[in-house]
Amino acid sequence: MAPKAKIAKACKAMKNLGYSEKTVRPVVKELLELYENNWMLIEEDNYRVLAEAILDREEQKARSNELEHLNAWSEDEAEENEPPLKRSKLSSQKNQSSPSLHAFKPNSSNELENQPSDEQKKDGSTYEKHQDKDVELKAPYMSNYCHGKGKTSRSPSLVVEEPAKEIKLISDRGTDESNSLMPLGYLGNSGDESGSCCDFSEKRMITYERENYTVFGKEKGNLHDDDLAFEENVFDKHRCEASAESEPLSYDLPGLEGPLAVVPPDPPRLLLEGCSHENYSSAKANCSIFPEVIDLDAEVLSPCLLQKDACAGEKSSDLEGNHSESMNYTQSEAQEYGNVTRDSLKLDVASSSGGEVKISLMVKSALGSDFHVPSLESVLKQVEEQCLKSYMIPQTGFSMLRLMKEVCECFLAAGTTSTYTEDVNPANLVSSLGISDSEAGPAKGIDHQLSVCSKSATINMNDTVRIQNLFEVSPQIPRFFGSVHLDLSRCRISLTMAVNVSSEKERSIMKLNSCTPSSSRMMIVQKQHCYHYIADITKGQEANEISLINEINQDRCPTFNYISENVTYQNADVRFFLGSIPDENCCPNCFGDCLSFEIPCNCAGKTGGEFAYTSGGLVKEKFLDNFISMNLKHAAQRHNLFYCQDCPLERSNGKNLSGKCNGHIVRNFIKECWYKCGCSMKCSNRVVQQGIKAKLQVFMTPEPKGWGLRTLEDLPKGAFICEYVGEVVTNRELFERNMQSTVYRHVFPVLLDAGWSSGGVLADEQALCLDAAVYGNVARFINHRCFDANLVQIPVEIETPDHHYYHLAFFTTRKVNAMEELTWDYGIDFSDHQPAKAFECYCASKFCRDSKSI
Numbered sequence: 001m002a003p004k005a006k007i008a009k010a011c012k013a014m015k016n017l018g019y020s021e022k023t024v025r026p027v028v029k030e031l032l033e034l035y036e037n038n039w040m041l042i043e044e045d046n047y048r049v050l051a052e053a054i055l056d057r058e059e060q061k062a063r064s065n066e067l068e069h070l071n072a073w074s075e076d077e078a079e080e081n082e083p084p085l086k087r088s089k090l091s092s093q094k095n096q097s098s099p100s101l102h103a104f105k106p107n108s109s110n111e112l113e114n115q116p117s118d119e120q121k122k123d124g125s126t127y128e129k130h131q132d133k134d135v136e137l138k139a140p141y142m143s144n145y146c147h148g149k150g151k152t153s154r155s156p157s158l159v160v161e162e163p164a165k166e167i168k169l170i171s172d173r174g175t176d177e178s179n180s181l182m183p184l185g186y187l188g189n190s191g192d193e194s195g196s197c198c199d200f201s202e203k204r205m206i207t208y209e210r211e212n213y214t215v216f217g218k219e220k221g222n223l224h225d226d227d228l229a230f231e232e233n234v235f236d237k238h239r240c241e242a243s244a245e246s247e248p249l250s251y252d253l254p255g256l257e258g259p260l261a262v263v264p265p266d267p268p269r270l271l272l273e274g275c276s277h278e279n280y281s282s283a284k285a286n287c288s289i290f291p292e293v294i295d296l297d298a299e300v301l302s303p304c305l306l307q308k309d310a311c312a313g314e315k316s317s318d319l320e321g322n323h324s325e326s327m328n329y330t331q332s333e334a335q336e337y338g339n340v341t342r343d344s345l346k347l348d349v350a351s352s353s354g355g356e357v358k359i360s361l362m363v364k365s366a367l368g369s370d371f372h373v374p375s376l377e378s379v380l381k382q383v384e385e386q387c388l389k390s391y392m393i394p395q396t397g398f399s400m401l402r403l404m405k406e407v408c409e410c411f412l413a414a415g416t417t418s419t420y421t422e423d424v425n426p427a428n429l430v431s432s433l434g435i436s437d438s439e440a441g442p443a444k445g446i447d448h449q450l451s452v453c454s455k456s457a458t459i460n461m462n463d464t465v466r467i468q469n470l471f472e473v474s475p476q477i478p479r480f481f482g483s484v485h486l487d488l489s490r491c492r493i494s495l496t497m498a499v500n501v502s503s504e505k506e507r508s509i510m511k512l513n514s515c516t517p518s519s520s521r522m523m524i525v526q527k528q529h530c531y532h533y534i535a536d537i538t539k540g541q542e543a544n545e546i547s548l549i550n551e552i553n554q555d556r557c558p559t560f561n562y563i564s565e566n567v568t569y570q571n572a573d574v575r576f577f578l579g580s581i582p583d584e585n586c587c588p589n590c591f592g593d594c595l596s597f598e599i600p601c602n603c604a605g606k607t608g609g610e611f612a613y614t615s616g617g618l619v620k621e622k623f624l625d626n627f628i629s630m631n632l633k634h635a636a637q638r639h640n641l642f643y644c645q646d647c648p649l650e651r652s653n654g655k656n657l658s659g660k661c662n663g664h665i666v667r668n669f670i671k672e673c674w675y676k677c678g679c680s681m682k683c684s685n686r687v688v689q690q691g692i693k694a695k696l697q698v699f700m701t702p703e704p705k706g707w708g709l710r711t712l713e714d715l716p717k718g719a720f721i722c723e724y725v726g727e728v729v730t731n732r733e734l735f736e737r738n739m740q741s742t743v744y745r746h747v748f749p750v751l752l753d754a755g756w757s758s759g760g761v762l763a764d765e766q767a768l769c770l771d772a773a774v775y776g777n778v779a780r781f782i783n784h785r786c787f788d789a790n791l792v793q794i795p796v797e798i799e800t801p802d803h804h805y806y807h808l809a810f811f812t813t814r815k816v817n818a819m820e821e822l823t824w825d826y827g828i829d830f831s832d833h834q835p836a837k838a839f840e841c842y843c844a845s846k847f848c849r850d851s852k853s854i
């Protein structure tokens with residue numbers, strides 16, 4: 001491919017992620033230089049490297065803007081406000097490109113920062129080179145320690161108050177869950193050297209922290225790359241020790257400068273941190289820079305609260321004096337938010353090459369001596385109350401767990417949307433998942449699980465224990481891209497609480513209760529999962545696409561030919577002679593909109609002189625209920641049946657070859673003159689003729705029912721879903737087919753039996769059935785449910801009032817929620833008398849008629 005075409009393709013791919021060509025081109029150019037025109041490296045993994053490079057660049061841009069702003073502040077204001085010692089330091093920093101970058105350097109040299117860590121050296125990724133170009137904008141320290149408006153969030157004096165033993169407690173090591181509970185940059189990939197830009201940053205940070213660790217005389221060997229929390233705290237502690245113990249160190253550690261006195265007591269702190277790992281998606285460092293983070297904050301904790309809190313009480317403890325926002329908030333403002341004063345929020349998003357994605361939210365707190373471990377429920381309740389109070393959220397349906405679930409699902413939706421489609425709106429997706437409607441709980445039919453588990457970890461005297469609250473959003477998520485694919489299919493949020501305990505007494509209590517929080521994290525874990533997906537099984541034959549997905553097992557779409565209208569097989573006689581249609585069944589003279597006539601025309605004769613549909617195309621309740629109760633009666637009491645002498649269905653099944661059959665339902669019909677008939681004896685059921693309008697999806701059911709059909713949107717009662725379409729065959733033909741077939745036919749044949757009641761017993765050549773086994777439409781996937789199915793089958797006249805042949809249409813019996821499986825009652829009695837071979841019923845209805853089924 002010509003380079004131009006390649007560039008155009010890359011731009012197109014990035015457009016899908018929301019990047020304009022203007023943004024993409026220079027990055028492509030840069031990468032081409034870097035890779036010496038090796039396109040393969042750029043194109044790999046669907047332009048992953050390019051996407052990351054763009055993100056990286058955007059981050060840099062945002063950061064430099066931020067830094068400019070901060071520098072301006074530090075020049076204009078900081079000096080005036082700072083004590084002489086600090087002022088002189090700030091003056092000396094003026095020429096540095098980014099004060100915040102140096103905030104955590106162990107000494108004033110740039111050496112460490114500019115030198116890649118061992119990991120980076122091995123890494124060899126684009127980003128190593130890429131970052132080296134703009135090293136001052138890449139420093140991870142900001143992302144980890146400077147929050148809100150670039151604020152350095154850790155006040156040394158704050159940490160000084162923490163006893164050393166607390167610091168150790170934050171280590172995640174020693175528990176089973178260490179990997180899953182790790183902040184995101186640490187997805188158990190310490191041995192993985194193929195990290196990307198953010199990985200790189202993270203490791204730089206770790207390297208740096210190790211340096212600090214060494215500087216302060218601790219054993220490096222005790223630290224692992226994946227022990228961020230531990231290291232951070234160790235680092236904090238030593239920073240603060242340095243600050244507290246040795247004033248001159250503040251020269252070397254400018255970030256540690258700041259008066260010790262103006263620190264609120266025991267403030268729990270939130271750290272906003274962006275870090276990431278390979279396949280990184282949206283790790284962001286600074287909430288003021290990155291809108292995604294702000295958005296998420298807005299959802300979870302409210303940006304204003306975060307930002308204010310992030311700065312609260314730090315006016316004089318500001319480390320660099322270069323974070324202007326922080327100075328806008330006073331202690332009293334901070335107190336406005338109650339006794340929870342936050343320094344920063346830590347939010348990680350990362351994914352591994354194995355397909356795991358984690359988002360973690362960490363809250364740190366220094367605990368008072370009267371602290372007791374609350375139950376997770378009580379915490380959630382309190383947060384809910386707080387949120388309701390603070391943000392005027394309407395009470396209905398609001399819960400923290402729901403909110404977390406929504407974060408989780410939006411994460412999936414946004415990821416799916418941005419990666420694979422241009423036009424799928426996450427909001428739609430979310431709504432199709434049934435979580436954005438007004439109902440309090442998850443929509444019915446969505447397989448959300450909520451499990452709360454308490455993990456009692458082994459407790460060392462210095463360790464933490466976690467209470468973990470998990471829920472999983474199961475993979476009932478419609479897919480928008482095709483074929484067999486690897487994609488995110490599970491999403492799990494865990495809220496983990498681990499508490500630092502300062503006293504022996506508390507620790508003993510914790511031990512007894514098997515729990516001790518020191519930080520809270522919320523994690524979303526997505527696992528990749530192989531599934532089978534077809535975007536449109538109709539191959540364009542229906543107005544809407546109907547997708548098929550199997551996230552349960554390895555079964556693939558059954559082989560059949562999709563048809564949207566019945567086809568007639570060999571002997572089936574469904575020829576219509578207009579002349580044979582009696583006049584009284586039609587209105588040969590009416591034209592225009594029959595529904596507007598004061599006196600309904602003959603077309604409404606069959607439905608008691610009233611049209612069966614509302615003007616919105618729904619079957620009117622009274623008709624619907626009539627059909628429903630008739631079907632119920634049939635299934636329950638076997639009333640209203642027609643008992644044929646020579647039952648084609650039983651014969652087709654190879655049994656009961658003579659004698660009276662077990663009975664078939666006598667059907668009522670909908671004959672409708674639906675808008676503008678002008679029929680001259682060809683009244684049509686236009687609602688049905690217009691075809692499938694609902695958004696449907698074929699899916700593999702988790703029960704042993706095989707495939708099923710579900711709706712992807714909420715449906716009102718009386719809505720037309722689809723026709724049962726298949727081959728119109730005579731009973732004899734069906735019988736012969738069944739005889740020849742060696743395999744069990746999964747598709748239940750439908751007997752078009754209504755004519756029998758009026759015209760007497762038809763010969764095998766005349767009685768008709770619908771067989772959708774080989775040729776059929778989506779209705780062939782609709783499973784059976786005893787009695788309380790959400791669909792009812794109604795025979796509708798379309799071409800002819802000859803009940804020998806009619807169309808079988810499905811309508812909803814009630815409001816159906818998005819993602820609910822659609823079912824109809826096959827009318828099977830599950831006893832041995834059943835004409836067709838009955839299956840073991842897994843309908844799960846409490847009215848299930850199958851005594852064999854549990």
Ligand SMILES: C[S@@+](CC[C@H](N)C(=O)[O-])C[C@H]1O[C@@H](n2cnc3c(N)ncnc32)[C@H](O)[C@@H]1O
Pocket residue numbers: 558704705706707708745746747748779780781782783784785839840841842843844
């Ligand atoms: C019209 S097909 C429905 C689609 C079918 N599940 C499939 O995988 O193709 C009817 C067949 O589905 C299965 N089925 C339908 N409803 C069922 C139920 N409630 N319990 C168990 N199996 C069911 C039976 O095998 C039945 O013969």
